[in-house]
Amino acid sequence: MAGGRGRLHKPTGAATSATPKRTTRRGAASQDATWVPDVFHDLLSEATSSKAAGPEEDRKPLKKRKTALSTRPIPAKPADGRHPATSSKATPPRTLAEDAFVSSDKEDDEGSDARPIQTIIDSDESDESDLEWEDALGEGDIDEDENAGDEEEAELSDLSITIAGDKGKEKETTKKVRRRGITSVDKKRRLDIHKMHVLCLLYHVHRRNAWCNDGRVQAGLRKLPPPKILSNLVPNPEFNQYQASKRFIDGMNELKIMWGNKFKVTALGIHKPRWHDVDAEAQAFTDFDDLDIPMDRQDFRKAASSLQGSQDIGAQLFCALLRAIGVEARLVCSLQVLPFASAAQASTPSKPSSEKSTIHLDPYNNIEAPSPSKPKPKPPARPKRLSRLEKIMGERNLALSSGVAPRQKKKYHTAYPVYWVEALNPAHQKWVPIDPHSTFTVDKSDKLEPPLNSAQNSLVYAVAFEDDSVAKDVTRRYAKAYNAKTRKFRVECAEGGVKWWRRALKVFRRGAPLDRDQVEDAALARKEAAEGIPKNVQDFKDHPVYVLERHIKHNEVIHPLHQVGKVNVSSAMNPKMEPIYRRGDVHVVRSADKWYRLGRDVKAGEQPLKYAKPKKNARRSLPPDADVDMDEQEEVGAGLYAPFQTELYVAPPVIRGRVPRNAFGNLDLYVPSMVPPGGVHVPHKLASKAARIVGVDYADAVTGFSFKGRHGTAVVQGVVVAQEYKEAVEAALDAMEHAQVEAENAARTAEALRLWRKFYLGLKIAQRVNAIEIEGEKGPQINVHEELERQDKLMTEQQMAGGFFPDEGTVTEPPSRAREHYETSTYDEDDGGGFLPDLEDDDNQETRKLGLIRQDSEHFGSTLLSQQQLRPRQEEEQSGGFTTEDDGEDAGGFIREPSPPPHQDDMQGGFVQTDAAADDFAGGYESYAGQYCGGRTE
DNA sequence: CGACTCATTA
DNA sequence: AATACAATGAGTCG
Structure with a gap:
């Protein structure tokens, strides 16, 4: 993180923000206070509540505005006269937008805003965990191997060639070094960081989106499009739907071209961050020169007037432009988030460290320095290919682009956008994606997703912000294989991730859905449904809809064994088919005993759907005959049942004050529902004494077992007595306590x-x-x-x-x-x-x-x-x-x-x-x- | 033919 | 015990 900060303070070539630092600090601090507790909830509530504090907050920016005005000849002079609230399109429900708009004036600078996080050092990956791992592996030998491995490793990275006396040994050691267990703690941390990053990015987009409502920005941009284009966009009542729609698309195309010609891309925008490699060198500061500067609203306005900046800024300003001329426009951002799955996955494509670092340094300049004629040996092949692919893709899309002269500033061009815009086509009430900088496309939602292996840009979460800061996850519109691929990179794949994501977006949800929301939802659902059945085994893993038998867990069954998709290839020409099932037909199964522990009982007459694997008994005869195995399996395997085969367990009732007991003289009370009818659970330590004093029948309530060592003992928590004695027992308890x-x-x-x-x-x-x-x-x-x-x-x-x-x-x-x-x-x-x-x-x-x-x-x-x-x-x-x-x-x-x-x-x-x-x-x-x-x- | 993806292995 | 990682080989796509 310290690196990140240092980076931020590095003065970059382009327009430097005139923002005094203390403003930053003050802003950040005030934000922090409310921000910390529950990131999102508070984000929103803060935004809403800051409305009240509006006037006071407005004061500060005023100063700033003055200085800004005095120094800059802004074409936004007329807009300045107006009050911001009136000049911005003053949408009635502009709770969020306006607030963010107001408050953002205050905290101008925003570190994470323009400057993408480049690398994050995964500190856990360093010595500590490694040591642990090695220790766990254990014997003294390893130490030597370790060292040897390290040495060779170092040589490898330095010289690219290592001449080792003993090849076999080298292999071994490298393997050992390579093999690095990822602990569950590590994984959890990654996931947490991932989530945090998502939240930060969401907020970042939210703010940029709010800036797109800025009155002065819009006032300046409004003058750009020639009247002809604008007049084309005015809905003509005589047109039928198709014509109107076509007219709209055409208009958008013209605007896009116009914008492409006016806006000059002079910097790099956000790109995908990666986990820092432990042995990678620190990046030179100059590597960041080409990146966007961190921005505040003033900078944004400046960019709007100078029409310069990164592609991201371009898309944002384009969004502002559309809004300025009255087109309903969304700012869409494909959040470039730090992956949580495996660090290796991201770094795999770029193997050798030397090459890796070059890529690292110039994340976006592959096009400029492509590899076709690079006299490097094999290792670089991988990244080279990537970049070349990138290039090809980029070029193809360039070629595809309808009539836009590609800017000569190719250096800063990326093949795929991080930011783009969606405009609402009033004819259909449908959102039309426009990418004015990367792919130059209009209404081509399937062209915006970068290839899955792209190291610079991956489409994982595409979030669209409307002018009133209502945001929506529109990833499915752009992902070609949402269920099979994209989903695996999203929190949804983690435990509780669906809920988390819903909660993260909750603050941006629209109170009452509009028609167009429903249209969109339907479209997205349709798109997802149309994805179809994966064709390879890999994509079935964690697939939300389909399952392969090989991927179900040991405590799961596919019950109605419905082959929904019949075919699946295992290998190409000699196909082995595997049946495909629905994920919905997968059930967890448990033994009858386990179900009882959960307060459920297997229904009468139900047959086990599956049998547990026989426990590995001590007998390990070397040639395990098939029949023996079978026998064992049938003998040992406990019957497993699915939830639908069980019903709520109802304990035998308390009759005339007499509490039923189990064989041990206790009453099983693993869950509250297991209290027998007519009985009451008195969970007090002294309850049994009290009951005895009162002289009523009772049974100790066993609420679980504590397994210390290998011996499980029942955990008794209070007693169960007949309902009518409850008060008496409690009174006795009170007295005892007293x-x-x-x-x-x-x-x-x-x-x-x-x-x-x-x-x-x-x-x-x-x-x-x-x-x-x-x-x-x-x-x-x-x-x-x-x-x-x-x-x-x-x-x-x-x-x-x-x-x-x-x-x-x-x-x-x-x-x-x-x-x-x-x-x-x-x-x-x-x-x-x-x-x-x-x-x-x-x-x-x-x-x-x-x-x-x-x-x-x-x-x-x-x-x-x-x-x-x-x-x-x-x-x-x-x-x-x-x-x-x-x-x-x-x-x-x-x-x-x-x-x-x-x-x-x-x-x-x-x-x-x-x-x-x-x-x-x-x-x-x-x-x-x-x-x-x-x-x-x- | 080369690039790229997938499955297998230890 | 089970999963994950990395390398390798085979097959496919353009």
């Missing part, structure tokens, strides 16, 4: 108190231990007093910051209390007597722990500090503190069995003054205390 919450709260409180006690004890013990002299030396001491001071301070700070201690007094209480003890300096048995007696064990533990701490008081301090960062309020951290801290057994016991209240009693006297205070602590402080006490064990 009780549980209470219990948890109590447990939490108890735990908090327990930890406090521990903490306090710890301090006390520390104090005592510090007082002991060992052989006259005091050794490093924990300065309890200081620690407490510090801690107190920290807590106060935290309280300021977080504010989760409601009462300051409460907060400071424990430390101050402890200080008291410290200050007394004597360890009074009676004082501690309140809680010490039943805590002998703890006492020992504490002592040990403190011993540890004493050895690195540094750590002690840092522990305190780090604890400060914990946010006690957060549940996770609390529980984390509990589970990871001290004994560990505590953690488990805590939830189930709250620690007994006696502790609390113990504490009440000396430590915490009120219950309320304790509660406050429970939430805020426990984890702190917990960490403090427990953290040191580590």
Whole structure:
């Protein structure tokens, strides 16, 4: 992408846009905000909503217009006087067009607009996935091979000739290198990028189409056609339909010729992008000089007045011209989208990297530098042929062109259009394609599709935009083999692709279809139907209408085995016929068991349409006799049934509160529909307990299986009870939940108190231990007093910051209390007597722990500090503190069995003054205390 | 005859 | 287990 940007900023020879960059940025940003979430939906809603913001947006462009006006002597002066809205053909339902028109003024520059994306680096194709692949392949040997392969590969690309000592080895290595698995992740990513690209292109066309409504553009163009042509286009009521139609076509031809003479093609337009080859060199910037510059509306106007630009621009302006003179015109674009299928497919035609790169560099100039006399060895043959084909095609079409003198600017001529125009023939209400630049044809829809192998242009999505931004997919009008070929390059072929495409175009759909829409739909449908049955096996693959038996999956059958098309050749002169069936007759099949899992039951008396393949049992006798195989197959294969052989499974009903069960005492509830009549599913974890408490009959609901390892265990989710008990059970559940919450709260409180006690004890013990002299030396001491001071301070700070201690007094209480003890300096048995007696064990533990701490008081301090960062309020951290801290057994016991209240009693006297205070602590402080006490064990 | 497409193979 | 990729050979079209 970075490359792309760099490219964009590269100044190109022709008219450079005077657009200040910040405008770009601002525009893009504002667009982004609404654009991101759901690309298309938002695109539209933004467009519609921006209407409201219209005036404000209009302001900005004004400035721009001024400068533009002052610098350019535009012939659009009269138009300028008018308000844009009035000058543009002001179609009543111009929601989209107008909005885009308005808003596009604001975000003038548009990177993707004129400059096609050339190459996209498929980063995934690089080392990472390769490495993975190689690793997966695995043993150490491969590494060597890999390297060798790389070397040779490099040599190959550099010198074109490699003299390797061992041919066999070379082959092997290259194979290994070549063989690069395309992961499913990779595929998905490609598809996503493809989709994104489609959306971007759609938007691009949408904007260009909106520009075609530009008042000034139209005003300038309107003056071009001589009155004679125009008068021919005025419908004559005396003509019959045929005459009128002919007149219209003729008029279009004249306009096309006129346009061809006026408009000068000076740049290259969009062409088909390719996935970047990992080992291909980066393209030189100069390679892009011939391309269209990125455009904003001003540039577009400029192009309209100077009548220069790429063929794309030419077609767009031609569209504007038609609209300007009152002809209903569509801007059609064949989206040149990055293919998703296989990267290799695109690059296959051009094999050797050297040659590839040349093609790469000059995507459009093959005509200029064709290959007829190129003294290159075999490898270049492929691309050469292509280009030559291109050339031939181009020339032929040139020859076909009716009376247009081909422009001398042949360099920029492409054989097939990316943009063209459809004009509505009022006589038939039919759309007439006009391609004024590439094929120079009018009403020749079958001439616009480039050959399928063309590297520069492929017709995959042809989308036609009307002046009110209603857009329609008209690919089928132009594709010769839509079902057999074109479709395979479209999202429709991917899973959910049909829906996706429909959704992508939804924003451009017309609210209420017009007559001409229906006419067109019918025509397109007819065209598709007329496509006929493919003649080769390849085209049957993924064909939406026909199927070959060899292509159906293992879980599919062709049920009514209707040979719709009887013939199909396998090889030419010795034909092997294969029957053809309808895709509609293909059904997925499943075993009876699988159907049951889906809540369906095989109807009585239905015979399996197919039998599953026998599982590969361990027996692998080398000479598998035919009969043995047959036997095995018949034995092992499970019967498979199609959906229409099944019916909704109805469980045996609940009778008098008695819930039916399966052999395991459960009830199968794989789908909601499997709830037995008269029963209710209560999907609560504790439902079984509740039902037991209530005392009604219930059955555990098995909603699936979890396969861990090879052992599948039933997943139970709640229970099924009779309908009439539902409320009772739910009430019981409520009560249980309530009780549980209470219990948890109590447990939490108890735990908090327990930890406090521990903490306090710890301090006390520390104090005592510090007082002991060992052989006259005091050794490093924990300065309890200081620690407490510090801690107190920290807590106060935290309280300021977080504010989760409601009462300051409460907060400071424990430390101050402890200080008291410290200050007394004597360890009074009676004082501690309140809680010490039943805590002998703890006492020992504490002592040990403190011993540890004493050895690195540094750590002690840092522990305190780090604890400060914990946010006690957060549940996770609390529980984390509990589970990871001290004994560990505590953690488990805590939830189930709250620690007994006696502790609390113990504490009440000396430590915490009120219950309320304790509660406050429970939430805020426990984890702190917990960490403090427990953290040191580590 | 050459270009090009399709099917097969590993 | 199944599909995809790349090379190769055969057949067809113009």
